[in-house]
Amino acid sequence: MKILHFLLLSLLVTTLVLFHKASNVYARRHHHISNKQKNNKTLAPLISPVYAPARSPDYAPSIPSDPSYGPAANDTTATSCIFDVTDFGAVGDGDTDDTAAFKSAWKAACQVENGVVLAPNDFTFVITSTIFSGPCQPGLVFQVDGVLATPDGPDCWPESDSHKQWIVFYRLDNMSFTGTGTIEGNGQKWWDLPCKPHKGPNGSTLPGPCDSPAMIRFFMSSNLVVSSLRIQNSPQFHMKFDGCQGVTIDKLSIFSPKLSPNTDGIHIENTKSVGIYNSLIHNGDDCISIGQGCADVEIDGVTCGPSHGISIGSLGVHNSRACVSNITVKNIIIRDSDNGLRIKTWQGGAGSVSGISFENIQMENVRNSVIIDQYYCLTKACRNETSAVYLTDVSYKNIKGTYDVRSPPIHFACSDTVACTNITMSEVELLPYEGVLVDDPFCWNAYGVQETLTIPPIDCLQDGMPESLAENVVSTGC
Template identity: 35%
Template sequence: MARLFDLSILITSNLRDRVLSVLVALLGLLGLCYGESVMEYGAVGDGIADDTSAFQKAWDDTCKGRSNMGSVYVPAGKTFLLNSLHFTGPCNPKPIIFIIDGDMIAESDTKKWQKDENEIIPWLIFDHVEGLVIAGRGLLDGQGKAWWDIHCRDHPGPMMTFSNCGNVTLKSLRLRNSAQTHVLIMGSQNVYINDIKITSPEASPNTDGVHITSSSAVSITHSDIATGDDCVSVGDQVNNVNVTFVNCGPGHGVSIGSLGRGGTEVAVENIRVWHVNFTRTTNGARIKTWPGATGHVRGIEFFDIHFSSVQNPIIIDQFYGCTTPKCTHTRKAVHIEKVRYMKMSGTSATKVAVKLECSEKSVSCSNIFMRDIDLSPANGIDSVSSLCNFVQGLAQGIIRPSSCL
């Protein structure tokens, strides 16, 4: 059954990739022939002049159907300096094609950044857009270094945000050095991310690769993510997510959570993390929830995972953010159930390679399944072990270190 599902993913993604490649190539040629680009709206592209208004006008005309084609074209060989941009829908053309072959860089001068006292301003936000393809060979550079030494509450928001969008494709771009999260998906459905490369220094704070919240049907595939925080993080009210064929590291791994901060009710289910390589990350396959919350996390599957010198290869932490002994005794917790760990191998950089720390018996982790787990110590570690608290489950096949289920 697993092989059949995996094959269906490959067939669907390959077909979609071929159609998108042809479409983007044609639109790129048409854009060059007819001058359908941000340059026609006054963009300079020298990396010095502020091109924000030109991009905004290009989007507004395209969204309202006033341009010859439903596309925005960012030409190669140019560098566009941009402040905050709000690409708002709904739009008349469907889909809208945003071709980025040039480089787009965020304003790095903290004094020139547009700010709002009541909210964090994102760099590029797509809001209420149905049918959107963003693709090309270009680079998006958040120039976040100027912000990383400043308190996070003062940073600009994510590099690229999809808010209340549907049927979105993000393909083949490079993103680097966001002030905070690189890609945020919120309140959106049917989002497909393929063949992207996200990079920021290992010490850069809160620079998650992709964060998903209040969304469904999200796919992240065939991508490389190296950041200072989670490569992929799944927030609350999320279902049906596929993370497949991803290289993660450095960073904090692929995290379900953190969930339930402030005692909220959690609903996360049907998350599949398949064919992922973790290299020198602080965590690998992680689920983290705050004590005192309610709700559920269920239907989580980690399959065909490889770890290379990872500090916490397999971890469930139901006491995330717990700073006092009192919070470890709360009788409220998110119920974590139906979690499957299968075909996982590699090396652990800490002695406890498998750590499943769950809450009291009334909300213990249940129906946890492990099969064919083979973890050995990384250089400098003499042995590895497993730790389980309040976990109900079953282990089959080769299990190293010995199962604590």
């Protein structure tokens, strides 16, 4: 019996010792957590930066603009490291300069795969003009859930900072700019500068420094996703893409007052394979503007207005060559705008605009609803030139609604020497917003066809092709 008691007591002591050792090991494992591990938080699924657009481009671009492209997009088990800017010293009180904290968070996130720079909600962060550059590891996310703001106007802008841009994303691949927050431009004091249009006495424009910063610029980057943010009150352009390839923009809200000067919503140039989807743009200039060097662009499900509509151009300034091709604009609403669907070029340019499709467009009180202007000029001193950017293969289908009667609803002013060709009109019905008089369209040296009876009838569109075209269109070089 004594032997049995001894064995049982030994077993109990051994069990207690082992349990105590295991507890100490567990405690030590959770007591020593490095500062680096604190910043490497796991990204919750609810703030995943990956969004699938409601529609995918009909074409197959060389670098897909669909954000589901790439191995990480569909891998929901992939973990991401969050670098919260408040962990790097950002205050977020709407007054303190948090630029250094954002730069430090960016530098850390750039070095890891699927890194996230997080500007959390319930904070207002102010940063000065900054370039966030790469190359970085793939899957980088810049996520704004709070408010990210510029300094408050020209007087608060650091003298050493560029007055032409605020945030620049440079040389990045497979990066997302997203979040549930707001990007605030504090543009009012820039718009009120006396050098801005109609701000001087009696509507004049006064001399003096007049540079105003574009708000967000992507430069020399690829495979980009921009989604879900509210971007407002930019001093100048809200968002620019230059020298990029493979861009998806989805579910953006862009807001500035109707009379804010030069506040284009989205501007792209020298950029290919672009999809712009399901967004709302209310601003003082072009809703979306497409500059030279753009190809394979789809704009689908966007509401514009008030604005200056959707513009291709201006192209060919200072006798330059411009090439734009394969642009699809569909399922669009344009309201209370100075222009609707516009293509504008300067005299003396070269190159071509081709493969343009406008389809399923609803107009509400739009001036210059459908316009091609190859005599674009900002002053009265522009000379007549014989060369021009060649426009061909432009289609308008199912364009309906009302127009502002101050201008004809359809205006095709093509170059004297280089005609516009292969313009196609189908199911175009535009009626006056006020009154009953339907204005006649205007055409000059424009060739094409009405596939259906349009309202108003476009009797001025010429059939066939001009005999002199081959002589004046030497080589577009596109």
